[in-house]
Amino acid sequence: MGKEILLEPGVVQDVLAAGSHLQLLELLNLCSHYLIQELNIFNYLDLYRLADLFNLTLLEKAVIDFLVKHLSELLKSRPEDVLTLPYCLLQEVLKSDRLTSLSEEQIWQLAVRWLEHSCHYQYMDELLQYIRFGLMDVDTLHTVALSHPLVQASETATALVNEALEYHQSIYAQPVWQTRRTKPRFQSDTLYIIGGKKREVCKVKELRYFNPVDQENALIAAIANWSELAPMPVGRSHHCVAVMGDFLFVAGGEVEHASGRTCAVRTACRYDPRSNSWAEIAPMKNCREHFVLGAMDEYLYAVGGRNELRQVLPTVERYCPKKNKWTFVQSFDRSLSCHAGYVADGLLWISGGVTNTAQYQNRLMVYEPNQRLSAHLAGTAVKAAKDLIRGCRQALQTRWSPQSYGRGPHR
Numbered sequence: 001m002g003k004e005i006l007l008e009p010g011v012v013q014d015v016l017a018a019g020s021h022l023q024l025l026e027l028l029n030l031c032s033h034y035l036i037q038e039l040n041i042f043n044y045l046d047l048y049r050l051a052d053l054f055n056l057t058l059l060e061k062a063v064i065d066f067l068v069k070h071l072s073e074l075l076k077s078r079p080e081d082v083l084t085l086p087y088c089l090l091q092e093v094l095k096s097d098r099l100t101s102l103s104e105e106q107i108w109q110l111a112v113r114w115l116e117h118s119c120h121y122q123y124m125d126e127l128l129q130y131i132r133f134g135l136m137d138v139d140t141l142h143t144v145a146l147s148h149p150l151v152q153a154s155e156t157a158t159a160l161v162n163e164a165l166e167y168h169q170s171i172y173a174q175p176v177w178q179t180r181r182t183k184p185r186f187q188s189d190t191l192y193i194i195g196g197k198k199r200e201v202c203k204v205k206e207l208r209y210f211n212p213v214d215q216e217n218a219l220i221a222a223i224a225n226w227s228e229l230a231p232m233p234v235g236r237s238h239h240c241v242a243v244m245g246d247f248l249f250v251a252g253g254e255v256e257h258a259s260g261r262t263c264a265v266r267t268a269c270r271y272d273p274r275s276n277s278w279a280e281i282a283p284m285k286n287c288r289e290h291f292v293l294g295a296m297d298e299y300l301y302a303v304g305g306r307n308e309l310r311q312v313l314p315t316v317e318r319y320c321p322k323k324n325k326w327t328f329v330q331s332f333d334r335s336l337s338c339h340a341g342y343v344a345d346g347l348l349w350i351s352g353g354v355t356n357t358a359q360y361q362n363r364l365m366v367y368e369p370n371q372r373l374s375a376h377l378a379g380t381a382v383k384a385a386k387d388l389i390r391g392c393r394q395a396l397q398t399r400w401s402p403q404s405y406g407r408g409p410h411r
Contacts, residue, residue, distance in 0.1 A: 028056065036062040041074060045081060048089055064092045072101035075110065082110070083117040087127075090114060094130040100185050104135040105144065112150060125156040133164035134182030135274055141165055172281065172324040175245030175270075176298040184246055184274050193226070194250055195236050202256050203235035207271065230276045233269055240293030242300055244321070247272060249281070249300060251319075252288035263308040264289040268319070282324045285317050292341030294348050296369055298322070301329075301348055304336040312337045312356035318369075329369075336361065 035047050036059060044063050051060035067074070067085075071093065074082050085093075093099060094107060102110070108131050115124055133141060141164055151157040160181065167177055174182070191210040198204055211227040232250060239253025251268035264287040269278050284302055291305025291313075300319040306312055312335035317326045339353025339361070348367040354360050 028054065029058070032056045032058040035059050039063065039066055041070065041078060045085070048086070052086075052088075064089065064096070065098075067093045068096045068099050069101070071099065071110075072106075075102075083114055085114070087120065087123050091127065091130060094127070095180075097183065097185050098187050100187055104132050104185075105140050107131060108133075108136070108145065112148065115150065124150065125154060128154070128157050128160060129181075131160070132181045132183065132185070133160050134167045134179070135184065136164065137275075138165065138168050141168075170322075171279070173322045175247045175321050178245040186273075190273075192241075192248065194241055194248070195232060195239055195253065197237045202262070203237050203254070205231035205233070205235040207231055230271075230278060232271075233278055233280065234267070236265070238264075238289040240288075240291055240302070242293045242295045244295040244300065249293070249295075249319075251284060251293050251300070251302060252291060252305065254289045263287070264306055265308070281321075282319070282326055284319075284326050285328060286313055286315055288313065290337040292339060292350060294341055294343040296343050296346060296348055299369070301367075301369075302326075303341060303348070303350060304332060304339060304353065306337045311335075312354070330367075332365075 032051075035050065035056075039047055039062060044066055047059060048063040050056065051063060067089070071082070094111065099107065111127055111131055115121060115127065133145065136145070141161055145151050145161045146158075151161055164181070167174060167182055170177065193206075193208050195204055195206065207229045208226040209229060211225055234255055236250070236253035236255045240251050242249045242251075248271035249268065250271070252265060254262050255265050255267075256262045266283040266285070266287045268281050268283060270281050271278050286302075286305075287308040288302055288305035292301075292303040294301050294303070298321065300321075301316060302318070303316050304313055314332040314335045315328060316331055317328045319326050335356040336350075336353040339350055341348065341350045343349070346368070348369070350365040350367070351363065352361055
């Protein structure tokens with residue numbers, strides 16, 4: 001018959017010691033799960049030390065996650081505990097993408113207080129690497145960071161702040177200058193919906209994101225919801241959206257003028273989730289709706305669509321954030337709108353659509369911007385598409401050439 005072990009706070013450390021000595025991995029895992037259930041604001045430091053002593057990686061991760069979630073609360077209720085955190089633990093907390101309970105300025109202030117509390121200045125240069133100075137506004141960088149004695153005394157800290165200031169000076173280039181120190185902190189990947197049409201409103205400006213509540217309650221009561229953010233400057237529908245460097249880009253689409261007339265536009269804008277704000281960027285060369293917008297490398301590509309005269313376009317243009325400028329690149333061999341597009345593995349894939357003669361297409365096209373190569377691929381050979389592209393690179397020209405695929409037209 002198997003033996004049962006009763007775990008309780010008074011004996012768990014002895015059980016861990018025995019399990020570690022005898023290398024009873026199942027027992028150590030059982031103890032880890034027990035301690036994770038017991039984790040609270042009063043014992044998290046003790047449990048972290050146990051995790052470190054007995055190499056309990058699950059428990060260590062749980063303590064880090066607990067601190068990330070409750071750091072703001074702990075700073076208010078038990079600040080002395082936070083200021084005596086071991087460096088390795090504080091480091092893991094500060095570099096977490098999910099540390100959203102504090103602003104970046106508050107995270108900076110915590111790091112300074114921790115350094116000054118125990119005079120751990122030997123960790124200063126390394127610790128400040130985890131402060132995302134690029135998420136602070138310019139005024140804060142000037143008045144708080146640059147004027148602080150710790151920054152003035154450290155070449156590394158000064159360089160980090162200057163890097164952030166330079167980042168803010170290049171407003172349009174920010175999406176391609178993203179680093180770990182400018183990446184926004186989020187609890188999880190976020191789903192957004194932008195613009196479109198409603199029954200009561202022709203074009204809407206709304207930007208909403210899916211805001212899940214506690215998962216258990218969401219499943220039981222279905223109370224998850226969509227929360228509203230800053231609206232777009234202009235309501236639009238049939239537009240395209242792309243993500244680059246954690247910024248959200250919206251281009252083209254159809255807008256309603258004061259006269260009540262609707263038509264395609266060339267305008268584009270960018271949403272910054274850090275400040276919940278929109279900024280206009282350079283307009284496209286062509287007005288476009290029913291097109292494809294994809295982000296590859298350091299560019300956005302706008303492909304095909306219909307213009308303000310309802311003419312179907314063969315043109316392709318790309319946006320360079322560094323220059324805030326659109327330029328034409330290699331066009332299709334025919335006009336195309338209402339097609340589908342996706343970027344995968346550095347390639348832009350386009351399929352289906354309808355031409356200016358109302359012919360529905362059954363072609364799959366791929367474009368590789370670095371090589372400036374494009375081709376039409378057989379739809380039944382999508383699995384081997386990459387091999388086909390590699391094999392054809394020497395023979396292909398910078399053009400879109402037809403090759404049918406699939407069993408029928410698609411839109």
